[in-house]
Amino acid sequence: MEDCRQNLEKEVSLMKIGIMTYHFCSNYGAVLQAYALKRFLEARGHHVEMVDYRPPNDSGALGHNLRLLLQEGYIRLMNRYSSFRLNGKFADFRRTNLSLSSMHYNSLEELKRACPEYDAYICGSDQIWNPHGQQFHEPYFLTFVPEGRRKFSYAASFGTPVLEERFRAPLQKYLQGFSGISVRENSGVDLVRDFAGKHSIQVIDPTLLHDDYSELYKNKHYPANYLLVYRLQQSAPLTRNLTRLIRHVALELNLPVYSISPQRFRFFLETGKTVYPTPAEWCGWIANASFVITNSFHGSVFSILNRRPFLSFPRVARDGQNDRITDLLHDFSLDDRYILPEEIDSFRIDTLAAYQENLIRERLSAQRHKAAEYLQNQLEMDVK
Known part of the structure; x- marks a missing residue:
């Protein structure tokens, strides 16, 4: 005893x-x-x-x-x-x-x-x-x-x-x-x-x-419909291709673009309207977005947690350096959310598979x- x-x-x-x-x-x-x-x-x-x-x-x-x-x-x-x-x-x-x-x-x-x-x-x-x-x-x-x-x-x-x-x-x-x-x-x-x-x-x-981040942004207000871009610094060629993808998706969905980047040194001009949210507000920007485009691991994580339609884009060109994003997507059977530069012109939103809710819940x-x-x-x- x-x-x-x-x-x-x-x-x-x-x-x-x-x-x-x-x-x-x-x-x-x-x-x-x-x-x-x-x-x-x-x-x-x-x-x-x-x-x-x-x-x-x-x-x-x-x-x-x-x-x-x-x-x-x-x-x-x-x-x-x-x-x-x-x-x-x-x-x-x-x-x-x-x-x-x-x-x-x-x-x-x-x-x-x-x-x-x-x-x-x-x-x-x-x-x-x-x-x-x-x-x-x-x-x-x-x-x-x-x-x-x-x-x-x-x-x-x-x-x-x-x-x-x-x-x-x-x-x-x-x-x-x-x-x-x-x-x-x-x-x-x-x-x-x-x-x-x-x-x-x-x-x-x-x-x-952590399941619910709404505790951080529940009293915040966001636009009704928008395409959110959250991107980190990357090479000039990848930046140009990512900008091309943003314009492609924004045109197809007919959505205004809001852009966020925390980088101290950015070598690109933002596409759309730049916003500077707090970390709490950032969670809300993703949770309320109509669509998200990101080259960030955590941008992909929060898109999945909030079941937002999204695309992930390579941040670097070197083999193996994007593994954390591709591994994350593979874990939740979302491999089709990862798009490469050569796939942009032929990409269509309606080809994205729907979230497999039961699978995501079980694996998470x-x-x-x-x-x-x-x-x-x-x-x-x-x-x-």
Whole structure:
């Protein structure tokens, strides 16, 4: 009887949890995946904070050399201006919805010197393990956490299906002491196994854990009918083709176009009317759209969650770099929503298959169960 009581107490014990992720970016997917994981854990009674770590080079500050800024040209200058319009809105969302740690950190040394106190530390999601061709960013492997503390990843992403050999030793070193490793893409499972010799599992992006985002935008107002474009920065050839697709669909559906982009540096002129929503309003723009066109993983995620008609377009031309979008679409039997540049001229809206509602519900339920089980096991596991 005593053992049963102890097991029950263990199952319902609440924890103070710290999340290490890209919460500071003026990027809708980044802040909303942080919000979703926080909400998921809070719904189970835990107290959750974002470790307020911000690398110095990601502060989003305006360059000091005005002459160089002006030399960038009108489009870049206006894009810098638009980023400032967005930064304040993202900062307000973080303050209101993300429960930032009381201390602010700018370096690994600061994290080690004044390590925030939590019962469990989680790194993820988003591309926190992307070396960007240079090196891993060590704090996102929780190396500042004292030995013996509970730490694990949730849906961490490398942002690439391949790594150079020089990343083998750092990855092996940084993943020591993890009680569990989960990654967002199937390719990440292969990288963890092949480079670090460790077991990991693939789990869904945190934004798919949370079902109803209307809590964020229920008092907002949107146009009656519109085509929403949410696109991230890409190469000039892909940008031209994406613009061609937007015009093709807008003409076929006879819809006005509203365009959103969080990029600080944009090398294209927006198609349609540009809007600058808060992260909360962004959810509503997708939920209320008549049609969505996006080259973003999270743009595709929120289109699926809201069952919006949509098309996904490649963001980069390199093989394997669009896997997270194509894998997502394949998981929900929505492969026909992915359109390539050479398919634009012959594309027709009425060729898109309808959502298979039962299939989507079943697969989403199964993936959520897998993720919840992983998180529960990690939080209940004895730390040695």
